[in-house]
Amino acid sequence: MADGRGEAAEAPEVVLENEIVNVIVHSLNRVDGGFIVDDRKKVLDIGVTVQRLIDQLAKIYAGKTGKSHGRFEDDVDNYPVAKFLEAYYKTGASDFVTTTFQMAETLKKSAQGTASTGGHVFFAHFKRVADQTHYLIVAILNDELGAALNKSKEVVDALHLDIKGFRLAGRVNLTSWADGADKYLSFIKGRGQDKVSEFFKLFLGCNNSVAAVVETQKLGTALEAFAQSKEMTEEQREDFLRNAYTVCKRYADKDTPFELEAFANELWPDNPEELSSSFEGSGLNISDGFIPDKRSLRSLVKFSGGTKNWRIIFDRAALSNDEIEFNVESETLVIKKLPEELLARLRVEVSQDGEED
Template sequence: MAENSIISVAVHDLRKGPDDFQVVLGKSDLGVTAPVQRVVDQLHTLYGRRTAKSHGKFDEDEDNYPTQRHLRQYLEAEFKDFGALTEALMRTLAVNAQTKAAATGGHVFFAHFQRDGKHYLMVAIVGDALSAALTKQHDVTDVTHLDINGFRFAGRINISGWTSEEDRYIGFLKGKGNVAEYFRAFLGCTDHVQEKTDTRMLVAALKSFADQQGFDHKAKTTFLAKAKEICDRAARTRVEISFDTLTNELAPEDPDTLRDHLADPHLRLNDLFIPNRAILNTLVRFKGHTDNWTLEFDRRAIEEGDVTFDNEKQTLTLKNLPEELTVRLNSEYGDG
């Protein structure tokens, strides 16, 4: 069974004229042939690998950002009129493209599919590319094909996440400059960049990567400490951290594996944000408290034997206590 179980696929054209954009309707219900399945799978895979993504949710202003309204009508019709949905979305796309002089047209692919039990709508603008082919007579001739690898604008709406009121259910490629803003506006997405939330999610992703790679405790401590150093530098200088910068410095021998992990759409990580320094501390520090005590220590304390955790008894043993603490404890509770 295909990883992406396609429900509906449509393709239309957005053409840029001298004064405006024109919508040229194509097919609103493409048959799920092997080539169609392959194109959808490729687009989804390539989208997943792109690092410069942002995530958010629908803007509440449905008059100016009507995509949510169109999708709700499609949902209420039990997913039965994909043509009406995509034609309405094309009109919205054309209106938003008109706001950016540098915006370009292309073939607009819409795919509604299920993956891991969840419904998704993916939209990608794909251009054409020129290549060469051999004829039966062994002549070389020009052929035009879809430039799947070169798409610049794409987004994915987690329909199931939207209906269950998750915080982040829209993802899109941020692109360079502000040209991609029209595509974000077309999706109706409120760009959801919050430093604490984004940093907390990045910390969790880095920890899960270390676990998936089977790092031992020492290697994990080294990896997370290096990650904190890189991110903390960005936070101090108020420079947005990018996945490319982070992975190239953190894992120079194999940045692609870490980059693919961070770019996984299911993690819903925002790229390019200024990390929160307080949250970054959780990469290398443990902290806890009760009504009677507060405790905070670095991962290195476990590696160096200053702190011992007994998993069975769920207890911690502290060694090498600071002299001022032992003096005070001895004065209060010592035998002498």
């Protein structure tokens, strides 16, 4: 018989974003003359706190702007991280503790002579539940002094990991790497942080040389997708893409590398994070640091195409002001408002064809 209190509510089912395979932390401590590695001898137990930490780390990394993308260097003797990971992930010849210690020692060598202060180096191998993709994240986290209340309600100092503030991190898409993809490795470059992040890039052995044409084409795709997601009118879309063209053309003219944060601040100043998040979530892995390709930029304001017998090129504005009409079903273009000179020549041509018949 009901007692009026109702049935106890069931505990909500916890849906994991990431399935942790292995996680460990080694510390890179600065001492006189360089660094030493204070290593952990076994992997961390995966409890609620560790799960939350890795989920936060993965989410924050994915949303970070200023990342460079690339692949491992072929020279595994001077850039051995790829060799260590191959023994762990591809062949199973090495365990996670050994692999991450080798990587920490490599990081120590790369950090020598830099201004790095070191920190706690987290290594996490996890599988994203949504698509079963395996990743390895390496991130240097530092302690941050905060405040907490003790049992007596007194405010006391409390050290905690600065999860949101990390500046040095890299991620390997292990699944893509094993499948032979062209780009699967990224690291946080950060605006104006080349000198700071260079040793981390060298540690990873990341070859981030990019083809400007390919990156510019991906940039155009991301901009088109963003305009569509905002449900812009044709006029708004035209203005948006033309402004993007103007900004990128200036980068190209001045040999200024593309950087997402600066680009978003200029192109979408009212909410730059919205544009940045759209790019980061696109899956296109657009790298910072490339000089936009001028020819490829034309797609933002022009359409072009042709066969061996004809070629056409026109501004996007021609579609919006009804000079050119595209019929999706018949896959045809109707060109209106032809210039008088061209009309006159066409009339003569048609007239001459008629006389010959």
